[in-house]
Amino acid sequence: MIKLVAIDVDGTLTDKDRLISTRAIEFIRKAEKKGIIVSLLSGNVIPVVYALKVFIGINGPVFGENGGVMFDNDGSITKFFSNEKTNSFLDEMSKKTSMRSIFTNKWREASTGFDIDGKDVDYVKAEAEKRGLVVFYSGYSWHLMNKGEDKGFAVKILKEKYGLNYEEILVVGDSNNDMPMFELPVFKACPANATDNVKKASDFVSSYSYGEEIGEVFSHFNLL
Amino acid sequence: MIKLVAIDVDGTLTDKDRLISTRAIEFIRKAEKKGIIVSLLSGNVIPVVYALKVFIGINGPVFGENGGVMFDNDGSITKFFSNEKTNSFLDEMSKKTSMRSIFTNKWREASTGFDIDGKDVDYVKAEAEKRGLVVFYSGYSWHLMNKGEDKGFAVKILKEKYGLNYEEILVVGDSNNDMPMFELPVFKACPANATDNVKKASDFVSSYSYGEEIGEVFSHFNLL
Numbered sequence: 001m002i003k004l005v006a007i008d009v010d011g012t013l014t015d016k017d018r019l020i021s022t023r024a025i026e027f028i029r030k031a032e033k034k035g036i037i038v039s040l041l042s043g044n045v046i047p048v049v050y051a052l053k054v055f056i057g058i059n060g061p062v063f064g065e066n067g068g069v070m071f072d073n074d075g076s077i078t079k080f081f082s083n084e085k086t087n088s089f090l091d092e093m094s095k096k097t098s099m100r101s102i103f104t105n106k107w108r109e110a111s112t113g114f115d116i117d118g119k120d121v122d123y124v125k126a127e128a129e130k131r132g133l134v135v136f137y138s139g140y141s142w143h144l145m146n147k148g149e150d151k152g153f154a155v156k157i158l159k160e161k162y163g164l165n166y167e168e169i170l171v172v173g174d175s176n177n178d179m180p181m182f183e184l185p186v187f188k189a190c191p192a193n194a195t196d197n198v199k200k201a202s203d204f205v206s207s208y209s210y211g212e213e214i215g216e217v218f219s220h221f222n223l224l
Numbered sequence: 225m226i227k228l229v230a231i232d233v234d235g236t237l238t239d240k241d242r243l244i245s246t247r248a249i250e251f252i253r254k255a256e257k258k259g260i261i262v263s264l265l266s267g268n269v270i271p272v273v274y275a276l277k278v279f280i281g282i283n284g285p286v287f288g289e290n291g292g293v294m295f296d297n298d299g300s301i302t303k304f305f306s307n308e309k310t311n312s313f314l315d316e317m318s319k320k321t322s323m324r325s326i327f328t329n330k331w332r333e334a335s336t337g338f339d340i341d342g343k344d345v346d347y348v349k350a351e352a353e354k355r356g357l358v359v360f361y362s363g364y365s366w367h368l369m370n371k372g373e374d375k376g377f378a379v380k381i382l383k384e385k386y387g388l389n390y391e392e393i394l395v396v397g398d399s400n401n402d403m404p405m406f407e408l409p410v411f412k413a414c415p416a417n418a419t420d421n422v423k424k425a426s427d428f429v430s431s432y433s434y435g436e437e438i439g440e441v442f443s444h445f446n447l448l
């Protein structure tokens with residue numbers, strides 16, 4: 001049985017305009033009252049996921065920067081990775097390509113966010129790979145990460161923290177940066193708006209989108 | 225008629241556990257669809273109010289640190305005050321009293337948050353006043369501000385930005401840090417959980433609390 005649910009934020013709890021589903025909030029609160037541990041795993045910066053934790057009332061730790069930083073229940077922030085190499089790479093590439101910093105970097109600690117014109121993507125990806133860095137697009141912004149820094153890493157942190165088996169964990173996500181979670185032997189669910197590879201990897205694909213699927217997903221796995 | 229609503233967050237949109245009211249979110253979205261401009265004015269740090277703006281879908285600028293910093297619709301952050309003097313004061317006082325820094329200060333830019341034991345409050349307040357600084361408790365945490373740095377200042381910024389008269393503005397709040405808004409000749413409303421002085425200053429006191437009053441307040445002022 002599921003004891004912990006790890007949920008992506010953008011596109012999984014929010015819509016195309018990034019508006020959070022109020023129904024998703026209510027179902028999360030309901031599942032928590034039944035004793036389910038909930039965590040958020042987002043590409044967002046840690047103060048944003050901290051705000052979501054506080055205002056939604058998330059009872060588990062939350063992760064920002066695709067798993068690179070954790071905000072725990074005791075108020076501590078744990079940085080599992082550094083943004084030193086990612087920031088240096090951005091500095092270098094911004095001098096020769098359209099790769100440029102975004103304002104949320106002031107709140108990033110373990111990765112680097114950026115904007116870039118389409119023409120430079122392949123070159124920058126290749127250069128990043130040479131340096132052991134990873135480039136991907138979350139569906140909302142571009143991210144430069146360290147190797148091994150992903151949501152799968154974060155789910156393993158949760159598994160150890162709560163002494164769980166993989167089959168006691170459900171992950172919910174909608175896009176490519178969720179695949180590292182979906183590749184673990186956990187239960188997997190997604191909204192109707194998910195990418196094809198996420199749907200293919202899912203145990204349950206909801207007929208609802210953008211956060212409105214949370215109730216159906218939770219019902220399917222007996223969390224309500 | 226009301227064209228803009230400026231709303232406090234903690235205790236006005238949230239409950240005692242800081243959980244945001246999902247009904248408040250829905251009513252804010254409904255009022256915005258009718259063309260009402262909404263702003264949030266909070267003691268919280270700017271990335272937290274930025275998160276609220278994004279996920280609720282606030283159509284106006286939002287203010288953190290009790291009005292000292294604004295996050296505008298174009299993504300710019302405007303610092304109207306500095307945390308240089310407030311940080312220096314905290315450094316000094318932390319050596320001789322229980323006044324101590326809190327973790328959200330890493331995201332503060334125009335003021336300083338702190339914790340303190342009750343026995344030291346009067347002394348620290350007196351010392352702050354000698355240096356032209358202001359100490360107050362928001363109901364959630366202690367704040368050290370610059371003189372003139374308050375939510376009334378923020379409402380005036382909004383008034384000028386949108387070319388409004390005071391009587392086209394409604395403010396909603398629940399506690400003492402909202403009084404600088406309530407002292408302006410704007411319309412004023414509060415939840416049932418508001419402090420006595422806020423209730424006394426209000427044009428409308430709702431019978432509901434902790435965000436659940438937003439629908440009744442908005443109905444009363446014909447915003448829905």
Ligand SMILES: [Ca+2]
Nearest residue numbers: 008010011175
């Ligand atoms: Ca997503």
Ligand SMILES: [Ca+2]
Nearest residue numbers: 032057058059
């Ligand atoms: Ca909770």
Ligand SMILES: [Ca+2]
Nearest residue numbers: 232234235399
């Ligand atoms: Ca308040």
Ligand SMILES: [Ca+2]
Nearest residue numbers: 234266267362
């Ligand atoms: Ca407040």
Ligand SMILES: [Ca+2]
Nearest residue numbers: 256281282283
């Ligand atoms: Ca909106």
